[in-house]
Amino acid sequence: MRRFFNNPDTYVTDMLDGLVKAYPKALAFGDDPHAIVRADAPVEGKVALATGGGSGHLPVFLGYVGEGMLDGCAVGDVFNSPTAEQMLDVTRRIHGGKGVLYIYGNYGGDVMNFDMSTEMAEMEDIEVRTVIVADDVASAGPDEAERRRGVAGMVFAFKTAGAKAAAGASLDEVEEIAKRTLAGTRSMGVALSPCIIPSVGKPGFDLAEGEMEIGMGIHGEPGAKRETLQSADEVAERLATAVLDDLAPASGDRVAVMMNGLGATPPEDLFILYRKVHEIVEGRGLSVHKAYVGEYATSMEMAGASLTICRLDDELAGLLDAPARTPFFQEG
Amino acid sequence: MRRFFNNPDTYVTDMLDGLVKAYPKALAFGDDPHAIVRADAPVEGKVALATGGGSGHLPVFLGYVGEGMLDGCAVGDVFNSPTAEQMLDVTRRIHGGKGVLYIYGNYGGDVMNFDMSTEMAEMEDIEVRTVIVADDVASAGPDEAERRRGVAGMVFAFKTAGAKAAAGASLDEVEEIAKRTLAGTRSMGVALSPCIIPSVGKPGFDLAEGEMEIGMGIHGEPGAKRETLQSADEVAERLATAVLDDLAPASGDRVAVMMNGLGATPPEDLFILYRKVHEIVEGRGLSVHKAYVGEYATSMEMAGASLTICRLDDELAGLLDAPARTPFFQEG
């Protein structure tokens, strides 16, 4: 394993300790060290946003906690859900009197624990709503789109819903923005190598040099197909075609495009992929409102990339452009 | 090779094409596609800052072109200097009437080409000054510190000098800030894997799993020592000790700390390293003004990390905190 850590058992707590040491003005612990909230939480009179999920995907999830985005995040072990109580801890700390919106990826353990946390929060008279992210078109067909996994597309929902909440909107309004954003968001990824969970110590699957798995999930869930690695332009075309065919935007639509690296893929390569995606997007008569090229949702040291496209209307475009300040993401 | 590209010969031009497509409002080409400048260049009445060097290190170099940092960058092939004429192209386009400061890393080819560009620019009555970055303590002893390589520490000079220029300072003043910043900046890295130049197609050297090379350069230049991979805390201690012993700050000094990933190392691991570095820095009676944890200067898909520490005075601290907006770096 070509990695830096101490003890696999303290991998996540060491990481969180380093994170709060690095950004003491921005982030704070809850009662539980797996609960991370804005240092100024709760923001009174604002709808609060929370997310959560397994570690190993930075900046997803806790990297988006900050002004203009999320208020808190419950952090699980690597690729494992946090507990309901950790989520409840976050929920309590960020609640500013206007309710809490959960936005998180569609994984069984996360859903069950967030649901449990919701029940417990409601017993404390905190109103909680949930919007589940299911943007990965490779994980299920359009007929069962609600079964899809949640991947990098969640970042767009964090941004738009976060900006709406920062602007003073109600829980209904913030929830509606998150849903509207995700209704227009689709993703697909391609992996060129596995990654290693420190407590396991070896790759969860094999992927030989020169192979690629189109549609692989961010924990190594099997993809649509394993093939010979193709040129960047061909890979970009595969991803863009799958995402755009499913999203089916109308000519003239404005979109945001995210070319996301999974971990070990250099930014240089991502720009080479983006170049072709941009051409394809414009070739379909769409205009790119904003491009996001870099690491937004990762899988440790996995080599690979994912493409996310989000259809925008005027309000969503304005919310994407609104200011945000987190340790991992800034806008405006 | 687990990488995305089309033709090795067009690796850099494809990358730059994608980059300018992604950030058309921020970046523009010069006459030569290897010359990248702020879209609003030249900024009249401001000292202009330029850098340059080989590709393969994003965000170094061109990722720091933008408001509050650099005005332009000449981009060479992977790990190869750009040409003098490309540098001259950048120099001409960014010159706003108050002179140009070159800040770049101490590599033979870069130095010669920037010197040549300087001579040519002076024939066109553009005043050019040069500050060379030589922050890597592993590359030469303190007795021949001017021979050291330039690595991630250059980012601090880009930031402080860029902020000083944005505040309207003279070429003398901006040059002095860059020099003062670098006089207090030291770095050292550790590599866990090699990286691959696309046109070469195979790693430039071997580094087996379970080995680490302390002090390796960002192009794979040999380091101080090849050893068995140690725990994150031990690695952090090695780096921090080497950097701090050379810098020799006084107790009570304020510092900025950069825990930089070389490419394939997950951000999670960087925070685990940072945690220990933070303890050591505070243990020496220093206070951390600001931490930078992430990828600031990379070597393609190399696994590894580098530590940079920069001693600050009040003015430098203020310049670090001043606003900056580039596609890869934002502040304030």
Place this chain on the structure above:
Amino acid sequence: MTESYDIGAVQDALRRLAAALRGEADRLTELDQKVGDGDLGITAKKVADALDAHAAEGGDDLGQYIAAAGMAANRVASSTMGTLLATAAMRAGKVVKGASALEPAQLAEMLQAAAQGMAERGKANRGDKTILDAIFPAAEALRDAVDAGRPLAQAGQEMVDAAAKGRDEVTPLRSRIGRAGWVGERTEGLVDPGCALCVVALASLAGLEEYR
């Protein structure tokens, strides 16, 4: 004389459950390795530790005490089964909130609430080949036996028999949900790990430790 459980009996039951989960951990891991990610034994051990720690503390309100045992389990195990077991305990506790002793009818009500809670939590259906296919028949059997006035020992035996029968009936089927759902066809003929855990757990609660 009605049979009834006080706090001491509940603590004993938790300890028996913990011992059973720990004792069967390796077998549960083996079963989960075939159809899932092989962490069910780890979950079982973590939950066992949490239950033992909880049993070391007392409580007046048995409902709250049992719900808190669920919370304690979830705190250490946020996997699917950890969450389902926590939910089961929380729901079971909720229906007897305020009680200082538990009578057979309440026990039957608790198991039904637990099954219902698991179903709501996991949004699976009976026949999807999950723990639901063991716990629902068990809850129904317990309710029927208690309603018919049969002694608790016999009612417990009928409960566990029903759970085991449910487990075996779905073994030939294909898993349709969770990680095993991705394995598809190859799950046919393999015991569902969650069902196996359910039988072990109910048997220990009923004092039938040798039952598998």
Place this chain on the structure above:
Amino acid sequence: MTESYDIGAVQDALRRLAAALRGEADRLTELDQKVGDGDLGITAKKVADALDAHAAEGGDDLGQYIAAAGMAANRVASSTMGTLLATAAMRAGKVVKGASALEPAQLAEMLQAAAQGMAERGKANRGDKTILDAIFPAAEALRDAVDAGRPLAQAGQEMVDAAAKGRDEVTPLRSRIGRAGWVGERTEGLVDPGCALCVVALASLAGLEEYR
């Protein structure tokens, strides 16, 4: 009658230089592989292509024409040697700016300016085992021969002999600069690739193509 070079002669010289660099590219690569990164042959070929393209165009001001040849070379080759060759041509051109024909004394002056330019550009010293150890003796020999009024053909022969002697004198030494400087001890006894290129280049300019 003084010997002198016009634009046609300069174009011919550039073409001879290009042909020689191309012809020796593989040998230069081999030499650079032993002590450096093995790209010197690539640089030589790229420079050769640029010189041929430049030779296809004419120019009135020979100084500017030769300086522009250097710029053209740098445009395609930004490696150490590409930059040094470009600098050499630019400096050589500068000292004859405005000339439409070049006389022997000017040629000698040009070679000295070229050597001086390389030294300033690379900040190396004689004895560091670089191209400087070939080009400086060559420039001195040319100047002496021209000063003594010897015919240009003989002066050229003396120039190339001096370059080769300089190259051979540093071969036993250890490289102290550039990539070869990192290789250290193992460079002792190996020919410096830059010196080898210098001999080839000067020989071709002097019309002594067979000289190595």
